Amino acid sequence: MTESPDPSGPARSAAAALDPALLAARIPLDAVPAIDLGDFLTGGPAERKQVARRIGEACRNIGFFYIVNHGVPADLRAAAFAEAKRFFDQPLARKLEIDIERSACHRGYFKLGGENLDPEKQTQGGDLKEGIKIGRDLPRDHPLVRAGTPLHGPNQWPGDLPGFQETLQSYFDSLNNLGRQLMQAFALALELPEDHFDRDLELPMATVGPLHYPPQRGRISEAQIGAGAHTDFGCLTILAQDEIGGLQVRNAAGDWIDAPFVADSFVVNIGDMMARWTNDIFASTQHRVINTSGRERYSLPFFFDPDHDAEVSCLETCCGPDRPAKYPPTTGLQHLLDMINATFDYHRDKQAAN
Numbered sequence: 001m002t003e004s005p006d007p008s009g010p011a012r013s014a015a016a017a018l019d020p021a022l023l024a025a026r027i028p029l030d031a032v033p034a035i036d037l038g039d040f041l042t043g044g045p046a047e048r049k050q051v052a053r054r055i056g057e058a059c060r061n062i063g064f065f066y067i068v069n070h071g072v073p074a075d076l077r078a079a080a081f082a083e084a085k086r087f088f089d090q091p092l093a094r095k096l097e098i099d100i101e102r103s104a105c106h107r108g109y110f111k112l113g114g115e116n117l118d119p120e121k122q123t124q125g126g127d128l129k130e131g132i133k134i135g136r137d138l139p140r141d142h143p144l145v146r147a148g149t150p151l152h153g154p155n156q157w158p159g160d161l162p163g164f165q166e167t168l169q170s171y172f173d174s175l176n177n178l179g180r181q182l183m184q185a186f187a188l189a190l191e192l193p194e195d196h197f198d199r200d201l202e203l204p205m206a207t208v209g210p211l212h213y214p215p216q217r218g219r220i221s222e223a224q225i226g227a228g229a230h231t232d233f234g235c236l237t238i239l240a241q242d243e244i245g246g247l248q249v250r251n252a253a254g255d256w257i258d259a260p261f262v263a264d265s266f267v268v269n270i271g272d273m274m275a276r277w278t279n280d281i282f283a284s285t286q287h288r289v290i291n292t293s294g295r296e297r298y299s300l301p302f303f304f305d306p307d308h309d310a311e312v313s314c315l316e317t318c319c320g321p322d323r324p325a326k327y328p329p330t331t332g333l334q335h336l337l338d339m340i341n342a343t344f345d346y347h348r349d350k351q352a353a354n
């Protein structure tokens, strides 16, 4: 079992001494734990710390957890699913009017196979899913856009789907707030002041990426599935999935376990950037999607990343003499660019051409 930190224990010195609770070995869980966020969102310091502690335990053992009582209105989420479905139901030519390949900042539609999350194993045309990348909508005259900062700029919105933009924008804003809250929970779980990450979240690089997975039939192998086995690149992902299911998570024992649909919940997971920030104390865990339901599957992942210039180097509570920093420092932007280039062929080709 994980040792819980003793709140009455001796005060920790300022010189990076690692809390033993942070060193806990990963326990192979046979289910993704569920955490009620209500006390964190509305409670006082003691309640917040208590919820953060449970989140920290999940982040160390499996890097995945469900949240309920998260404060995102159910009707907003349902509306975002409905708009996503409306978009994907259109003919391909319509969808390609906002082709991601025309975007200077990785926004817009990508077709089936456009992303390959497991290029080593998936040799038959990439992920069996199509999607849209919708990020922070910055105008062309924003200083960061004028300066040519990669991944910063305007979205491509479909021209003929009234309501799509407003709904997805509201969903983005709501999830953006939730992302900030979760980063505060992570800070507490890591024995840092709860506002520790706020300085890196002035203009966080966040993306909502609606996905559509057609049903897969016949013999299915690792050569092509809905989303190939991967870890997420960024800091944290907040996923809304529909009732179809099909998400699988690889636990610390190496076993694939199901992360089924749970009503009114989000699935939250740690990505590589957060694992790097915490010196691998938080786990960035492999997951994949296989849709054998015979029905269409939709999901709404929200990827939350810090400011482009956030320094991602080992947090002071995550390293010490007995646990040296494993990774050299990087920035939020550089980390994401390296990862996107590995999974989107068009993006790598475009960067190479510049």
Ligand SMILES: O=C(O)CCC(=O)C(=O)O
Binding pocket: 211, 227, 232, 239, 241, 247, 287, 288, 289, 299, 300, 301
């Ligand atoms: O659609 C899902 O359930 C998961 C998607 C995912 O893992 C991703 O896009 O990184």
Ligand SMILES: [Fe+2]
Binding pocket: 230, 231, 232, 287
């Ligand atoms: Fe993922």
